[in-house]
Amino acid sequence: MNCPADTILVLDRCAACGSRDSTPCVSRFNKFVTYERVPDEASMRYDYALCHQCGVVSARRRPSGKRYDWLFDHFEETIGRTSENPVLSSAPLTEATRAQLKRLASLGVFVSDHAGVSRKEHLPALLVDRLANSAHVEIIGSLIPLRGARVLEIRSRLGGLSSALARLYDADCSVMTMFENQQYLIQEVYGMAASCPIDFDDFSIPFDGTFDLIVGKHMFTHAVHPRECLATIRERLRSGGHLYLFSEFVEAEFLDEPHSMFNTLNPFHLQTFNTPSAARALGANGFSPVFCTIVDGHLAGLFRRTDDFPQASERMPDDERKRRERRYRVAADLAVLQMPEPVRARVAAEWDGALERSLANGTAEVASKGRIKVRAPKDAKT
């Protein structure tokens, strides 16, 4: 691996709201700390801080520029995923793949199991994407008028959400995809305008004009410059238009469950939050919450573009801050204890303290042969 040393951004304020008030280093590391091979030593240090104003936890050290591009180009290995699935592949679209995808997509989305067509002869991922997005179609369609709306969908997997809005409401949809294969399939299957790739470091919208609704999947979590990204989105929404964010990664994943915080904070997860923090951060960027919920463990939220912006933003209550600081300490200790054996030396300085505190609060116990068993941190005696 040959990761460019430039550029690591070092932020002295919250990436989401700009406040300087924070609890530093609620997690020092991202997922790289659990890997035996890493791009370089600096790549595992993100120094996530908890903002006292909006409550978002953001990486205070984060890659940008050439360094970000390199990590993104090595996306699958960076997040520890290797996929044979052409739909999830970041590989450039070749003539051979194009022909293969065209052939597979020609059978369409609804290929019935009773027809006896092998799953290798069509693209079951198209239906999976339709069903996976139907919950969001239900939420958006129930809460705001969409008839004839102009819609932009950012980070669409296979156009499932936009195709439903077009079918149900005659919405005029354009989509942005991460990978060329997805762009090609969406154009081929649904005939929608599709662009690729998405620059999370220098975000821009490659379509003209304004939109009634902009949908972003897992965007806020990934944005290198969330305030600029939200400003770009806001600029391209008509007055009173809506932003719907979904599949946003929430801290409950490691504060409530015994999942290692290091493991869940992959190197592209630059922000994490609870629902009130996400709502406050969006508020600080000119959006007021209409409806937020959790779908499949992830935040989904509908926000309206506010006209009176900027205005004083809401501050996280002290009791919420203290509770979350405590819970982050518990989760950080558990993440240390869950470090894989071969790389445990990286947390040697933290190990004894983490073990002592976790045994005391009941989130860890020493099992046979000195093996450490961990329990859900939500039950910690703190």
Ligand SMILES: [Zn+2]
């Ligand atoms: Zn903040």
